[in-house]
Amino acid sequence: MAVNLTPDPIVADLARRIAEFVRDVVIAVEEQQQGVVRSEELRGELQRAAKEAGVFAPHASRKFGGYGLDMRGRAAVFEEAGYSLLGPLALNIAAPDEGNVHMLEAIASPEQQERYLRPLVSGDMRSCFAMTEPAPGAGSDPSALTTRAEKVAGGWRIDGRKWFITGADGAGFAICMARTSGEPGDQGGATMFLVDADNPGMELVRHIDTLDESLYGGHAELLFDNCVVGDDAVLGEVDQGFRYAQVRLGPARMTHCMRWLGIARRAQDIAVGRAAERRLFGSRLAELGMVQQMIADNEIEIAAARGLILQACWELDQGGSAAQSTAIAKTFCAEAIWRVVDRSLQICGSLGVSGDVLLGRFLREVRPFRIYDGPSETHRWAIARRVVRTYDRAAAE
Template sequence: MSVGLDRAQEIAARVGKFVRETVVHYEKDPRLGRHGPSEELVAELRSKARAAGVLTPHILADGQHLSQRETAVVLIASGLSPLGPVAVNTASPDEGNMFLLGAIASPGMKQRFLSPLVDGSSRSAFFMTEPAEDGGAGSDPSMMRTTCRLDGNHWVVNGRKAFITGAAGAKVGIIMAKSDDGACMFLVDLPDPAIRIERVLDTIDSSMPGGHSIVAIDNLRVPADQMLGMKGEGFKYAQIRLSPARLSHCMRWLGGCVRAHEIATAYACKRHAFGKPLIDHEGVGFMLADNLIDLRQAESMIDWCAGVLDTGSLGTVESSMTKVAVSEALMRIADRCVQVMGGTGVSGDTIVEQMFREIRAFRIYDGPSEVHRWSLAKKIKRDFAQANPA
């Protein structure tokens, strides 16, 4: 094991201990709702994480970001509870936004917008996806309808966004809009009267603070010096964020499935039926055996993709492959855990039921499997044509 991974294992051990010994006890807290934990609960959890020395563990005291392979070890540990990533500040969309700002933002922007995210005092939102009824951008970002135009020393932004995670309660926003020269990104302080939450959607998942909102942007004026990066480079910056963000989702929810498997295993070993423990019935024991196989394969895929990203590659192909493989493996694991536990598995008595819901949503978030497969198929065709010119 490299020195870096030794360091990551030590951090992950502390994070895992904190999640298991502290965060788990909040999983039935009444401040948890359909749209995630309340702001009060988020602040309380982060205060405890700060005191335990595990807040924002993937970013070191000197501002250095752990490598992707190191980050994987830490984020898997943070995901052992649905509340874990929120508590230790490794949750989406903040973790991905911190990564993007660390890579692209100017020193002044980092001080103003990144620092409060790293210290856990602020949450953020990434405004990219748009409503289907508007004909806007979803899996196809080229369909973006939100516009921006330069007016003196300000950009004026208009449009609507959809499924904006954490918009309710966020203090930092990254907004994507299309200019005559291409896509642009802007950093904004939230709340802003020109950015209006039309409604917070009721979705199948419930772990992310603020839920997922439909947002209207009406003549938002953004100072020109708050453009993130260069004009027209927004889609390139989006890939810098999205490839590692897909992988981070895999990391966190792998941790959740590790815990769900632990709970299902304990149930199967203690629960008896027809004269013996459930695990001694092949129908149950084999499901848990298949879980172990899928857990190991998911971990291997994450480590492989993280290694590619650590070379400096955008890793779009690798992250697509990993997102499909891992999300579908984790869905199988969560489904088996529910099945092993029967009626208890579909109740709220354990986190198994929630993990099933969260993983089902993950198969869609950051691109459904079908879109990633379509992208990979295009690459296969392109590679064949290059290898076999007419």
């Protein structure tokens, strides 16, 4: 079946309006804040402006006030939002809330959707996804999960430690992955729990100082100590947490790629503008062969990244797992986007490393993407295993 690369007219119009909103409203705030927002007041102002522009929470279903976009539709609009570091925050499509919206729509009960999903979509509440643990716990290998949930009268008691939990500071609730059966290393036995922020058994231990700073709420370490929740806090079914995580993780990897692709385009635009205006050695910088090669390589990698994203999104829209295509796209995008931003900074020279443009900030923000959502090495290992398995099956037949 052919992959249709032409966006739906509604999606194309929405992407155009988002692009205008980001350029007219968001970039001025981004430049003033150096790409980092820590104020709830400023977050609220950006999101109110997005609502007034009619571009808020486009990923949510129409039932909850969004546009009900499929993954290919999200690719177009998320890229435009990602043209600014603060665009996704303004539109309420930043991680981790965006991925949690996707998962809650697919898994949560009607009662859970009203309690958690509706205020999350409206921007009245934020969330976090608590799966990653300090070593030797869950990380690149989720089956190493050590946090445990034991059945108690009327509910569950959760005990364990999580870290690198994005957006935890100020979140209204956490989706906590805990082991309800089996031992670390087992492929099953995990359950997701909805834990309210005011639960005395969940403590924000510290903020982790990281290279990136633009994700709202930062990255935190959480302690679950005698954290008791009711039976109604179970998200989905008991012991099915790893399976449910796939509902979130594949699409979330792609939406990360979409947003960072917007930053790659922004970096390229800054570099091309500088190269077209700066004169050196009797000609414009843009007329020097080495600079032309860097500009061309940026264009090639931006186009290739977009193509891989659309391929993976098409497979997800068909209802498949798209495990191989999402792994390929995530690995390529994480590395290509870094190269695009790095070349753009190089083209701009001393301006690029200064605070007068945001290329240095972009470089710091995109570097961790080669680790977040699975390191490139882990994805390459999984990609190779699938290729070899396919070969072995074909040889056996």
